[in-house]
Amino acid sequence: MHVDLIGIGALVLIAGLLARAGRRFGMPTVPFYMLAGILLGPATPGPVLVEHPEDLALLAALGLVLLLFHLGVEFPVEQVLGSGRRLLIAAGSYIVINVSTGFGIGAILGWGLRESLVIAGALGISSSAIVTKLLIELRRLTNAETPAILGIIVIEDLFLALYLALLTPVLSGGSGGDLAFDMATSFGFLVLLFLFARFGARALGGLIGSNEDELLAVLVVGVVLLVAGTSAEVGVSDAIGALLIGLVVSRTKLKARVEKLVLPLRDVFAAVFFVAFGLSIDVGALASVAPAVALAVVATVAANLAAGLVTARLFGFNQRAAANIGLTVLGRGEFSLILATLALAAGLDERIGPFIALYVLVLAIVSPVLAARSRPLARVIPDRLFRSNWTYVREQTMSTACTHLDRVQVTETDADECPRCVENGDEWVHLRMCLTCGAVACCDDSVNKHATAHYEQFGHPLIRTIEPGEDWRYCYIDGALVQAPIGASR
Amino acid sequence: MQELPGVGKRYDLAFGQGGQRLSVVVRRDGTRDLYAFAERGDDEPAAVIELTEEQARILAAVLSATFFDD
Numbered sequence: 001m002h003v004d005l006i007g008i009g010a011l012v013l014i015a016g017l018l019a020r021a022g023r024r025f026g027m028p029t030v031p032f033y034m035l036a037g038i039l040l041g042p043a044t045p046g047p048v049l050v051e052h053p054e055d056l057a058l059l060a061a062l063g064l065v066l067l068l069f070h071l072g073v074e075f076p077v078e079q080v081l082g083s084g085r086r087l088l089i090a091a092g093s094y095i096v097i098n099v100s101t102g103f104g105i106g107a108i109l110g111w112g113l114r115e116s117l118v119i120a121g122a123l124g125i126s127s128s129a130i131v132t133k134l135l136i137e138l139r140r141l142t143n144a145e146t147p148a149i150l151g152i153i154v155i156e157d158l159f160l161a162l163y164l165a166l167l168t169p170v171l172s173g174g175s176g177g178d179l180a181f182d183m184a185t186s187f188g189f190l191v192l193l194f195l196f197a198r199f200g201a202r203a204l205g206g207l208i209g210s211n212e213d214e215l216l217a218v219l220v221v222g223v224v225l226l227v228a229g230t231s232a233e234v235g236v237s238d239a240i241g242a243l244l245i246g247l248v249v250s251r252t253k254l255k256a257r258v259e260k261l262v263l264p265l266r267d268v269f270a271a272v273f274f275v276a277f278g279l280s281i282d283v284g285a286l287a288s289v290a291p292a293v294a295l296a297v298v299a300t301v302a303a304n305l306a307a308g309l310v311t312a313r314l315f316g317f318n319q320r321a322a323a324n325i326g327l328t329v330l331g332r333g334e335f336s337l338i339l340a341t342l343a344l345a346a347g348l349d350e351r352i353g354p355f356i357a358l359y360v361l362v363l364a365i366v367s368p369v370l371a372a373r374s375r376p377l378a379r380v381i382p383d384r385l386f387r388s389n390w391t392y393v394r395e396q397t398m399s400t401a402c403t404h405l406d407r408v409q410v411t412e413t414d415a416d417e418c419p420r421c422v423e424n425g426d427e428w429v430h431l432r433m434c435l436t437c438g439a440v441a442c443c444d445d446s447v448n449k450h451a452t453a454h455y456e457q458f459g460h461p462l463i464r465t466i467e468p469g470e471d472w473r474y475c476y477i478d479g480a481l482v483q484a485p486i487g488a489s490r
Numbered sequence: 491m492q493e494l495p496g497v498g499k500r501y502d503l504a505f506g507q508g509g510q511r512l513s514v515v516v517r518r519d520g521t522r523d524l525y526a527f528a529e530r531g532d533d534e535p536a537a538v539i540e541l542t543e544e545q546a547r548i549l550a551a552v553l554s555a556t557f558f559d560d
Binding site (some may be wrong): 128135142398404 | 497513
């Protein structure tokens with residue numbers, strides 16, 4: 001067997017260099033791996049490093065399987081189950097809005113029903129890796145909306161598993177009775193694996209457990225490939241098999257070690273998977289799908305902003321948080337490419353490849369740029385879209401990192417005047433209430449600024465607005481808008 | 491303490507000195523992000539420092555005034 005190590009090595013090296021250059025500008029890595037594949041592939045004029053994408057087929061398959069396996073291993077099951085109704089509703093709305101928008105775009109393009117289903121998933125499901133990295137880079141880990149964003153993308157990952165299970169039998173092209181049978185098999189296999197995850201974790205731990213990292217890595221990879229292969233054999237995609245065996249492993253004591261051991265393997269082989277996808281893309285075809293991609297990008301941004309507003313309403317966030325949610329969850333990457341790969345393997349319309357490739361590339365550039373500029377957007381989002389009125393504070397970042405919430409003693413009052421202003425015969429603009437002693441005083445736009453004076457005199461840190469239709473709290477010590485954190489314990 | 495699903499846990503500390511506060515994010519891979527808010531009114535952190543597990547341990551030793559040779 002002849003292996004072209006020179007071509008593969010050079011290609012992976014260049015992919016890595018491109019991705020590193022992109023990181024300097026805060027761009028995600030996945031699109032750049034793919035770009036290397038596109039630029040140096042056989043369908044693009046210029047130098048060709050790997051003649052046949054099939055040469056990378058085995059490595060790319062490993063990448064796909066390890067990507068989903070790792071997703072399963074690190075899936076925070078307990079946090080999702082305990083995340084509460086609001087988050088589930090927010091994530092559900094996010095998914096419904098985005099996936100149906102994606103399906104709508106697919107329908108407009110008119111490439112076919114199965115194609116539309118693939119596009120629905122590729123446009124609707126964001127990349128958890130890209131979104132998480134973006135939040136870290138934008139230094140937003142203490143923002144009030146960040147736990148909501150993270151919760152949404154984690155639930156999206158779960159949705160991806162179900163969507164893949166639904167899609168695989170559809171893609172294999174059966175119809176009517178066949179399709180129903182395939183779907184039943186597919187879901188049956190899922191249920192089997194879920195049961196295994198529930199009851200068989202210990203047995204699996206016994207099978208692959210070892211104190212030596214070397215052996216653990218070998219045993220894990222063996223089991224994962226076997227399960228993924230078996231899944232593909234029974235008509236469920238290898239991706240789902242890998243994801244579910246990951247969930248099983250995450251319930252064993254080996255979880256932390258496996259997560260660490262598999263991570264570098266996943267990173268390398270997943271990069272090869274993205275490169276291999278790029279190899280199959282013809283640069284010439286990119287131009288012909290450009291208008292469709294432009295439409296898809298605009299629709300995705302709109303759908304994400306809508307979902308951001310819904311989430312902000314649910315959690316009582318302000319404009320800035322809504323803009324942050326919508327523009328951060330915009331990142332698309334690995335899942336879109338996985339869906340495109342499945343579609344191409346099933347022989348669907350070939351335009352899906354370049355369409356999703358270009359879409360992911362454009363969003364890779366658009367999403368970090370937009371997410372970093374959420375403030376101007378927050379300025380123009382009208383108040384009437386929110387439950388409460390954020391007249392003065394719509395652009396301010398909301399924080400949950402306030403440690404003074406334990407000083408809240410009083411939250412309601414009937415008072416409708418500033419007593420010290422009344423005493424002096426002065427006017428005031430708006431009223432604030434001290435959450436520690438319940439004193440009502442005038443705001444900083446009023447001549448006397450009695451609320452701030454009250455803080456300076458007594459040191460009571462938190463106030464709330466008592467203007468009708470407004471509902472925000474402010475901490476003088478932290479100088480920040482404050483929100484009781486989601487599911488926090490102090 | 492606040493859970494950050496898929497990332498880790500966040501701990502918030504304030505010392506009552508004119509809005510100075512720290513948030514520490516402990517990521518699941520052991521990386522620590524130190525968010526420092528220097529003055530009241532900052533709605534964005536004044537500094538964010540990313541530490542590896544090892545660096546975090548050294549910092550902790552220095553902060554707790556443990557004497558050590560490196």
